[in-house]
Amino acid sequence: MKLFTCKQIAGIDQLTMKLEPVLSIDLMERASFQIADWVIKNINHDWQIYLFAGPGNNGGDALAVARMLAWSNLKCTVYRIDFGRELKGDPVINWQRLEEQNQVILRKIDSEDSIPEIPVDAIVIDGLFGSGLNKPLDGLAKEIVKQINRSGATIISIDIPSGLFGEDNSKNDLSAIIKADHTLTFQFPKLSFLFPENCEFVGDWTVLPIGLHPNAIEQTETPYHFLTKKFISGKIKPREKFSHKGTFGHALLIAGSYGKMGASVLASQACLRSGVGLLTSHVPQSGYEIIQNSVPEAMTSIDPSETVFSEVPDISRYSAIGIGPGLDKKQETQQALKALLQAKPSKLVIDADALNILSENQDWYDLLPENAILTPHPKEFERLAGASFNSFERLQKQLQFSAKYKVIVVCKGAHSCITLPDGKVFFNSTGNPGMATGGSGDVLTGIILGLLAQNYSAEDATLIGVYLHGMAGDLAATEIGEYSLIAGDLISHLGKAFLQLE
Numbered sequence: 001m002k003l004f005t006c007k008q009i010a011g012i013d014q015l016t017m018k019l020e021p022v023l024s025i026d027l028m029e030r031a032s033f034q035i036a037d038w039v040i041k042n043i044n045h046d047w048q049i050y051l052f053a054g055p056g057n058n059g060g061d062a063l064a065v066a067r068m069l070a071w072s073n074l075k076c077t078v079y080r081i082d083f084g085r086e087l088k089g090d091p092v093i094n095w096q097r098l099e100e101q102n103q104v105i106l107r108k109i110d111s112e113d114s115i116p117e118i119p120v121d122a123i124v125i126d127g128l129f130g131s132g133l134n135k136p137l138d139g140l141a142k143e144i145v146k147q148i149n150r151s152g153a154t155i156i157s158i159d160i161p162s163g164l165f166g167e168d169n170s171k172n173d174l175s176a177i178i179k180a181d182h183t184l185t186f187q188f189p190k191l192s193f194l195f196p197e198n199c200e201f202v203g204d205w206t207v208l209p210i211g212l213h214p215n216a217i218e219q220t221e222t223p224y225h226f227l228t229k230k231f232i233s234g235k236i237k238p239r240e241k242f243s244h245k246g247t248f249g250h251a252l253l254i255a256g257s258y259g260k261m262g263a264s265v266l267a268s269q270a271c272l273r274s275g276v277g278l279l280t281s282h283v284p285q286s287g288y289e290i291i292q293n294s295v296p297e298a299m300t301s302i303d304p305s306e307t308v309f310s311e312v313p314d315i316s317r318y319s320a321i322g323i324g325p326g327l328d329k330k331q332e333t334q335q336a337l338k339a340l341l342q343a344k345p346s347k348l349v350i351d352a353d354a355l356n357i358l359s360e361n362q363d364w365y366d367l368l369p370e371n372a373i374l375t376p377h378p379k380e381f382e383r384l385a386g387a388s389f390n391s392f393e394r395l396q397k398q399l400q401f402s403a404k405y406k407v408i409v410v411c412k413g414a415h416s417c418i419t420l421p422d423g424k425v426f427f428n429s430t431g432n433p434g435m436a437t438g439g440s441g442d443v444l445t446g447i448i449l450g451l452l453a454q455n456y457s458a459e460d461a462t463l464i465g466v467y468l469h470g471m472a473g474d475l476a477a478t479e480i481g482e483y484s485l486i487a488g489d490l491i492s493h494l495g496k497a498f499l500q501l502e
């Protein structure tokens, strides 16, 4: 699914009106109906509803929603912010329709004194400002936001929490943004919803389709995408009847050190469960029995060192290489990593300590082979590319890094963010907080490695791997819940995740 900036969404709205064609007031009616329908189905009908309407179309939506809720006999009061300027366009029509309906109490807020007290057991519907916000809220608007946030009431924001920008909030006033429990957003999630620091404003979010025109969406170019099941399913290759283990590649995994062999075991198992033909796990001598016992399907390559990775084996036999989980950062490991990079493997996934070593030797970045896949969590990314003030800024750094070194970067998190050298960005839609547990990342490395070895392109191996990993986590969580989920459960649910994609 494509994701757009607020400005682009306004353009798609306009194009929809022209192409469908539909009048703006009717599009607003359609959008508002979706909101009202969700509210009617999801809230306690005994509760008082306080609707706050701003001066633009977001306010227009709120006015239409109030009228629709009154049809179902919900108890609504509308508070319209009055900046002393006349309402224009569709909000005027919706105001008149409310007056004619005469079932909703109508109030205006023109000073701080007229901001209502809101009881805890009320529902607030926030239609103050939407995607047309052009500067941080201040004055009366900010005071209303603060009063709503203080109330403890359940807050439902229309389209976007008022005060939040759809993309960059680096310069925003964070005390002037609605903290919604639910955000009901039209057609597309806004980019800012995918950044962890905005969770306190956005709450749970739901996308409500409002029938924006497919051609308008198609015509509008964007680098941003949200991974969907349909998109990923289309990339999975069936296994041919006469295929054999040679068809599915031979992966080399360089992982584990004394005391951290679990990383190698988890990544090896995940790699095998991802459909690879053959796997060789390169381990230090002390890891030999562990890997043989825990992953009998894997072959082994034994390092001369008793405890760490210190020497690159002959890599010519392997179709893809994964390196990093549990490696440690000893001097000999650092030199061996450098030697591996100098050998220019054509398909490479780099994780964990291999990334940490890289970030301590930044002059090696130029050695990164084209289309290498780097899978840092945000802290590892910070070590690689420097600190960022927020996720939006981090995304810009990530895009620069991908473009400069021609590599794919996966910044892992609740919505893992994938950047490609050509500037495309993909946010993951699968996964859950149960996956915030040691070893989850090692499993991801194994999955991506397995797919790479099977000759998926670096881009596809990354997109499929990230999506599948989260999906395995979601399947595991439905069975055992998020609390007890451990990395091994991701591996045992990979098969079911593949089945869902077929």
Ligand SMILES: NC(=O)C1=CN([C@@H]2O[C@H](COP(=O)(O)OP(=O)(O)OC[C@H]3O[C@@H](n4cnc5c(N)ncnc54)[C@H](O)[C@@H]3O)[C@@H](O)[C@H]2O)[C@@H](O)CC1
Binding pocket: 010, 013, 014, 024, 027, 028, 031, 032, 054, 055, 056, 057, 058, 059, 061, 128, 129, 130, 131, 132, 133, 134, 135, 136, 137, 138, 141, 158, 159, 160, 186, 210
């Ligand atoms: N365009 C369309 O056809 C549709 C738009 N929809 C709604 O329309 C919204 C966008 O509407 P608008 O573009 O009118 O924008 P908004 O409703 O977000 O508000 C824009 C108004 O607020 C003022 N404003 C902006 N920032 C301000 C600030 N910091 N302090 C005080 N005033 C400020 C602007 O001058 C303008 O009058 C969407 O979020 C969505 O809720 C929906 O009705 C669906 C269809």
Ligand SMILES: Nc1ncnc2c1ncn2[C@@H]1O[C@H](COP(=O)(O)OP(=O)(O)O)[C@@H](O)[C@H]1O
Binding pocket: 352, 377, 412, 413, 414, 415, 416, 430, 431, 432, 433, 434, 435, 436, 437, 438, 439, 440, 441, 442, 443, 444, 469, 470
């Ligand atoms: N709250 C969350 N929601 C979805 N996925 C998550 C969440 N927390 C962690 N994950 C996923 O779990 C993995 C954790 O990786 P990482 O931080 O490298 O862990 P480790 O180093 O312990 O293996 C990532 O793929 C990340 O996307």
Ligand SMILES: [K+]
Binding pocket: 058, 126, 127, 128, 129, 130, 157, 158, 159, 160, 161, 162
């Ligand atoms: K809003």
